[in-house]
Amino acid sequence: MKNRKILIISGVILLVLAAAYYFYFGFLYKEARDITAEAPAYTLTAPDIVEEYQTNAATADSMYLNKTIVVIGNVNDNDSISVSLEPGVYCSFDVPAKNIISGKNIKVKGRCIGFDELFGEVKLDQCTINQ
CATH class of the missing domain: 2.40.50.140 (Nucleic acid-binding proteins)
Structure with missing residues (x-):
């Protein structure tokens, strides 16, 4: 029973870390714009x-x-x-x-x-x- 509780807590922690990683690199961290490659507006x-x-x-x-x-x-x-x-x-x-x-x-x-x-x-x- 104790091992199962530790396994569930570890899974939740990994899930939270994976969600934080996805949020940071998917939404917050963007590559810098390459102005030289962009067409002028x-x-x-x-x-x-x-x-x-x-x-x-x-x-x-x-x-x-x-x-x-x-x-x-x-x-x-x-x-x-x-x-x-x-x-x-x-x-x-x-x-x-x-x-x-x-x-x-x-x-x-x-x-x-x-x-x-x-x-x-x-x-x-x-x-x-x-x-």
């Missing part, structure tokens, strides 16, 4: 997206926030891990970007993470240069 110019955010940030957020977009614009400032497009789109790269020349028109694909009201710029992360 929108393609627009840097002045257009900045104007949309300055006009109505809530509407722009509903359209672009957390979505993969392509932004076309002139390089204003750049370093190895970020590029600023005129008039106010900040793009950060996971892998350092090469051969970016200030004043050159480029296409940047990335995930829109919103509008920074302090700096007045739209922010993109996980960016890559599209040719």
Whole structure:
């Protein structure tokens, strides 16, 4: 009788652990998005997206926030891990970007993470240069 009770308790504990494992890896833990492999939801110019955010940030957020977009614009400032497009789109790269020349028109694909009201710029992360 005592062995049967221990067996039932052990079975219940294993069942609870299996359910917790399934819940964690099935629902909570998701693989990171691969922005480079995703098709862009929108393609627009840097002045257009900045104007949309300055006009109505809530509407722009509903359209672009957390979505993969392509932004076309002139390089204003750049370093190895970020590029600023005129008039106010900040793009950060996971892998350092090469051969970016200030004043050159480029296409940047990335995930829109919103509008920074302090700096007045739209922010993109996980960016890559599209040719």
